[in-house]
Amino acid sequence: xxxxxxxxxxxxxxxxAVLVLVATNIxxxxxxxxxxxxxxxxxxxxxxxxxxRLGGLVLAGSxxxxxxxxxxxxxDGAETIRVELTGTTPPLFxxxxxxxxxxxxNGSFFEADTALIRHDETYQAPTTTQAS
Amino acid sequence: xxxxxxxxxxxxxLAGSIWLVVTGVRGARHGTxxxxxxxxxxILGGAALAMLAxxxxxxxxxxSLEYVANNHARATPFPFNIATGWAALEGSIVLWGLIxxxxxxxxxxxxxxxxxxxxxxxxxxxxxxxxxxIFFFGIQATVADPFRVCTEAVANGCVAASPLPWAAxxxxxxxxxxxxxxxxxxxxxxxxxxxxxxxxxxxxxxAYGISALALREGGVEWLRRSRRATLVAWTFxxxxxxxxxWWAYEVLSWGGxxxxxxxxxxxxxxxxxxxxxxxxxxxxxxxxxxxxxxFVLVIGAFSLTILGTFxxxxxxxxxxxxxxxxxxxxxxxxxxxxxxxxxxxxxxxRSHLVADSPRLDSLVSREGSFLLNNLLLTVFAFxxxxxxxxxxxxxxxxxxxxxxxxPFFSRMVxxxxxxxxxxxxxxxxxxxxxxxxxxxxxxxxxxxxIALGAGALTVLIATRIGYVVAAVVAGTFVIAASVSLLLNxxxxxxxxxxxxxxxxxxxxxxxxxxxxxxxxxxxxxxxGVALIAIGIGFTSNLAQHxxxxxxxxxxxxxxxxxxxxxxxxxxxxxxxxVQGATIEVAVDGEVVTELRPRAxxxxxxxxxxxxxxxxxxxxxxxxxxxxxxxxxxxxxxMDTSPGxxxxxxxxxxAAGGGLWSLTARRRAPVTAGV
Numbered sequence: 001x002x003x004x005x006x007x008x009x010x011x012x013x014x015x016x017a018v019l020v021l022v023a024t025n026i027x028x029x030x031x032x033x034x035x036x037x038x039x040x041x042x043x044x045x046x047x048x049x050x051x052x053r054l055g056g057l058v059l060a061g062s063x064x065x066x067x068x069x070x071x072x073x074x075x076d077g078a079e080t081i082r083v084e085l086t087g088t089t090p091p092l093f094x095x096x097x098x099x100x101x102x103x104x105x106n107g108s109f110f111e112a113d114t115a116l117i118r119h120d121e122t123y124q125a126p127t128t129t130q131a132s
Numbered sequence: 133x134x135x136x137x138x139x140x141x142x143x144x145x146l147a148g149s150i151w152l153v154v155t156g157v158r159g160a161r162h163g164t165x166x167x168x169x170x171x172x173x174x175i176l177g178g179a180a181l182a183m184l185a186x187x188x189x190x191x192x193x194x195x196s197l198e199y200v201a202n203n204h205a206r207a208t209p210f211p212f213n214i215a216t217g218w219a220a221l222e223g224s225i226v227l228w229g230l231i232x233x234x235x236x237x238x239x240x241x242x243x244x245x246x247x248x249x250x251x252x253x254x255x256x257x258x259x260x261x262x263x264x265x266i267f268f269f270g271i272q273a274t275v276a277d278p279f280r281v282c283t284e285a286v287a288n289g290c291v292a293a294s295p296l297p298w299a300a301x302x303x304x305x306x307x308x309x310x311x312x313x314x315x316x317x318x319x320x321x322x323x324x325x326x327x328x329x330x331x332x333x334x335x336x337x338x339a340y341g342i343s344a345l346a347l348r349e350g351g352v353e354w355l356r357r358s359r360r361a362t363l364v365a366w367t368f369x370x371x372x373x374x375x376x377x378w379w380a381y382e383v384l385s386w387g388g389x390x391x392x393x394x395x396x397x398x399x400x401x402x403x404x405x406x407x408x409x410x411x412x413x414x415x416x417x418x419x420x421x422x423x424x425x426x427f428v429l430v431i432g433a434f435s436l437t438i439l440g441t442f443x444x445x446x447x448x449x450x451x452x453x454x455x456x457x458x459x460x461x462x463x464x465x466x467x468x469x470x471x472x473x474x475x476x477x478x479x480x481x482r483s484h485l486v487a488d489s490p491r492l493d494s495l496v497s498r499e500g501s502f503l504l505n506n507l508l509l510t511v512f513a514f515x516x517x518x519x520x521x522x523x524x525x526x527x528x529x530x531x532x533x534x535x536x537x538x539p540f541f542s543r544m545v546x547x548x549x550x551x552x553x554x555x556x557x558x559x560x561x562x563x564x565x566x567x568x569x570x571x572x573x574x575x576x577x578x579x580x581x582i583a584l585g586a587g588a589l590t591v592l593i594a595t596r597i598g599y600v601v602a603a604v605v606a607g608t609f610v611i612a613a614s615v616s617l618l619l620n621x622x623x624x625x626x627x628x629x630x631x632x633x634x635x636x637x638x639x640x641x642x643x644x645x646x647x648x649x650x651x652x653x654x655x656x657x658x659x660g661v662a663l664i665a666i667g668i669g670f671t672s673n674l675a676q677h678x679x680x681x682x683x684x685x686x687x688x689x690x691x692x693x694x695x696x697x698x699x700x701x702x703x704x705x706x707x708x709x710v711q712g713a714t715i716e717v718a719v720d721g722e723v724v725t726e727l728r729p730r731a732x733x734x735x736x737x738x739x740x741x742x743x744x745x746x747x748x749x750x751x752x753x754x755x756x757x758x759x760x761x762x763x764x765x766x767x768x769x770m771d772t773s774p775g776x777x778x779x780x781x782x783x784x785x786a787a788g789g790g791l792w793s794l795t796a797r798r799r800a801p802v803t804a805g806v
Contacts, residue, residue: 007495011507018511022518022544029540030526033533053535065760068679068767088386088679088759088769 031102036079039110048105054081054112055100063095074099074110082109089115134194135297138185138279142272144178145229149265152236156259160347163250165243168258172240175265179233182226186278187217196301198280198293199223205309207707215321216310218328221445221460222278227325229268231332236261239336242357253354256343257336264335267467275459312734312741315707317383323375327399330369331437334402336361337409338434341427345478350485352417358430359413360794366406367790373399374783385744385757387675387771389779392541394449397520398440401513405433408509410654411502418564419499421492424483425506431475436513438468448524494566501559508552515544546599553606553665556658557613560651578616583609595674603669610662614655618644649796657789663782670752670775677772683765690770693754694718697768700761701728709733711740713758713766717747724749729756729768752776 032052034042039054046052054074062073070085072095083101093099093115103112151171159165186199190213195201203220204213218227239261243254272278277295284292285304314320337358344354376399377389390396409429415422443449446461492499519536526534561567561575587605594600622640629640645652680688682697689695696716703710712730716723725747731740747754752774759767 014507014511018514022515025543026519026522026536026540029537029543031535031537033535065767068681088757 033100035076036074036081037076039081039105040079043105046105048107051102051104053100053102054083054110055098056081058093058095058097058099060095074101083112084109085112085115087113087115134185134189134192135197135279135281138182138189139273139277139297141178141181141183141185142226142229142269142277142279144181145175145233146178146266146269146273148172148174148176148178149262149269152262153259153266156255156257156262159255160252160259160343163252163255165251165254168240168255169244171262172237172258175262176233176237178269179226179230182272182278183217183230186223186226187214190214190216194303195285195290195305195307196282196303197278198282198290199278201282201285201290201304201307203310204307206306208309208315209707211318211321212310212315215314215324218324219310219314221458222272222276224324224328224445225268225272225276226278227328228332229265229272231325231328232261232265232268232335235333235336236265239339239361246357252347253340253343253349253357256347257339257354257357260339260342261335264339271460271463275463309734312732313383315734316732316741316743317379319375319379319382323372323379326368326372326375328372330365330367330372330399331402331440333361333365333368334406334430334433334437336365337430341430342475342478345427345475345482345485348482348485350423352420355413355416355426359410359417362406362409362413362430362433363790363794366403366410367787367794369399369403369406370783370787370790373403374780374787377783378780381773381776382746383741383743385742385769387677387744387755387757387773389776392516392519392536392538394520395444397516398436398443401516401520402433402436402440404509404513404516405429405436408506408513409433412506415499415502419492421499422503422506423485424479427479429506431472431479435468435472435475436517438464438471442468443520496562496567496569496572498559498562498564498567500567501555501562505552505555505559508548508555512545512548512552515548516541519544549665550602550606553610553662556661557606557609560617560655560658561613575616575620576613579609579612582612582616597673600669600673603666607662607666607669610665611659614659617655618652650793653789653793653796655789656792657786660782660784660786660789663778663785665782667775667778667782670778671773674752674774675772676770678770679759680768680770681765682768686765688768688770691754691772692719694721695756695768695770697766698726700766707734711761712745713761713768715745715756715768717754727754727756729758731758731761748777 032046034046034052034054036054036056039046039052056074056076059073059075059080062071064071068086070089072083072085073080074083075081083103084106085101085103100116101110101112102114102116103110105111148171152168152175155167155171159168188194189197189200190204193200193204193206195204199220199222203223204216208216216223218224236258240258243251243258246254248254279297280293280295281297281299281301282290282292282304283294283299283302284290285302287304288306288308289304309315340354340358340361344350376396380391381387381389406429409426412422412426412429416426442461442464446464447458448461492503494500495503519540522536523534526532557579558572558576561572583605586608587601590601590604618641619637622637622644625644626637626640676691678690680690682688684697684699687694687696694717696718698714698716700711700713702712710730710732712728715727715729717725717727727745727747729745730743732743733740742757742759744755744757746756752772753776755771755773757769757771759769761767
């Protein structure tokens with residue numbers, strides 16, 4: 001066993017190592033969260049394949065589905081982006097309801113593999129009336 | 133009428149809390165436990181009245197209350213109409229007040245039963261509980277008033293309200309009802325109260341700790357009492373977290389159970405710190421060390437419950453800038469600041485109390501392994517805290533909204549979890565003060581062999597994936613270490629007692645268990661955690677996933693199952709319409725079950741809640757979800773969750789260990805007296 005003198009330095013070293021690990025790892029797992037407006041404005045920062053989360057309302061009347069791919073438009077009132085979603089839609093997914101999709105730009109549309117309903121602690125999906 | 137009753141209840145609770153602080157401080161000063169019975173009863177009576185008034189208003193469909201108008205509907209069935217009483221913010225604070233009152237009642241009872249001459253810590257702790265209660269009844273009376281009267285109703289809710297119970301009320305004909313997700317499964321009515329019991333239960337050890345600091349009473353007296361209180365909270369918290377994960381799995385239809393969501397993290401962080409305290413408290417009780425650290429842990433655990441409430445109830449997760457939208461956010465943040473700053477100021481000014489902890493003799497010892505366990509658990513909690521708060525910091529500084537993804541948590545937490553499992557296996561085999569490394573290695577040889585054997589078996593019959601094998605080895609090691617410890621001790625004492633004549637080993641095992649119930653209860657909880665680890669290893673690495681479009685009569689093979697789509701169905705129930713598909717599941721040509729994944733439609737809601745259908749087998753679950761159902765056919769999502777039942781079983785076993793420890797201890801003095 002190590003001499004007692006070494007306990008505090010060892011502890012300090014462990015804490016430092018944890019801090020370094022956290023600091024270096026957390027940057028890699030960050031996913032940006034953009035509104036359609038921001039996604040269009042910052043298109044250059046997010047080239048095709050650069051993942052981020054896109055959040056907005058599912059535009060009424062825009063949803064269609066074929067061959068397991070769900071297509072709909074996400075809007076924040078200012079910009080509207082076409083989304084092709086390969087993953088499943090979450091419970092409570094509907095038109096006119098807030099949604100967050102994760103994926104990346106693919107040319108003019110957003111290719112998503114995950115969708116989450118944006119909800120607060122009451123699990124109430126935001127609707128147009130609440131969002132405005 | 134309900135508004136009047138409710139507000140009377142809240143104000144009674146508030147008055148009782150102030151009264152308790154006064155009598156508690158007086159009792160702490162003079163070392164007497166008398167005079168606190170009536171204020172404690174007053175708090176409990178007030179809190180119960182408020183909760184009952186809210187529940188009665190819900191059951192009676194009294195839509196003149198804003199809370200009822202916005203969260204309830206006539207069609208909401210039992211028990212979800214009752215659960216609506218705490219489903220939204222204001223109601224949840226009412227339940228918070230009631231549970232705090234119940235804990236205060238039990239704390240008072242335990243203080244009185246101690247019958248300690250000149251007890252100052254007990255009354256002091258009750259005064260601290262009174263202060264916390266003032267805060268929670270205070271916000272019910274102001275920023276989170278659940279009894280506001282609706283003054284302007286619309287067709288399906290309430291848009292303006294008044295805090296005055298005699299205001300001219302306008303009631304909508306019906307309300308929107310609770311969120312459909314909240315009434316889709318019975319677990320939703322159970323798991324939040326469990327979590328609350330765990331969260332609020334952590335107020336009691338905090339109260340003992342603050343009382344001891346304020347009264348300058350170091351030593352182990354506060355610790356003995358707060359460890360038991362922590363164990364109560366820990367048992368509820370464990371149950372609540374496991375049931376919450378189970379609910380997510382049964383209802384959210386994504387096949388998972390844990391997403392490192394801030395709401396989930398908020399419940400995990402206090403659990404980790406409370407678990408650390410359960411171990412480090414033993415070090416102080418047995419060896420007098422880690423005094424300062426124990427204060428830090430009880431203060432930390434309580435602060436994390438308030439932080440968790442702030443994170444989940446203020447809207448701050450959605451955006452840093454949204455938390456000021458409701459008044460509750462800044463108020464909770466202010467309270468959190470007061471708790472942390474006040475506690476640590478108290479701690480700093482009384483550091484001489486705790487400075488002279490005796491040093492540990494050796495790190496290879498029981499206390500050494502507890503030290504390691506505390507280091508790992510606090511680092512674990514720190515990592516979760518960082519991942520949860522980091523997006524808030526980034527947004528506050530740069531304005532960018534970011535999310536920290538599950539990969540960060542997995543990468544950081546998985547190594548910690550393996551280290552914890554190792555410590556859980558080795559620790560119980562060490563002795564206090566100084567363990568002999570050679571004897572330690574000797575007693576661990578068999579568990580290590582069994583664990584490696586289990587790993588080899590996994591490779592042979594299941595998988596070569598490293599994480600799965602490692603989880604099996606580590607988990608089996610923990611369980612084998614506990615069992616072999618029990619058998620060793622039983623065999624040794626059987627040999628010592630028998631002197632030639634054979635003694636039954638089972639009887640000896642029972643005697644060992646009865647002699648040290650709380651130690652063995654801890655071992656049972658370890659085994660539960662080990663099972664969870666094995667379950668997570670299986671589900672995270674071996675789950676399969678696929679989607680298929682089907683028409684009635686179609687068949688598909690998935691993960692060894694033959695699935696046949698028989699027919700769609702439509703059922704109309706009182707509160708919902710259910711649309712689904714009947715799927716016949718066969719294995720090796722034999723029909724094993726019929727699954728009915730479905731979409732539930734509540735009220736006027738046109739978006740159905742997809743509800744999975746699950747077939748559970750020993751090897752794991754088959755999990756079917758309807759993505760779409762229409763005239764053309766269905767889009768079926770298929771998942772497997774290998775070994776997921778290990779998670780639920782392990783969680784309940786871990787909580788069962790806590791329960792055993794609590795109930796066994798109460799019996800202990802009886803046997804001691806015989």
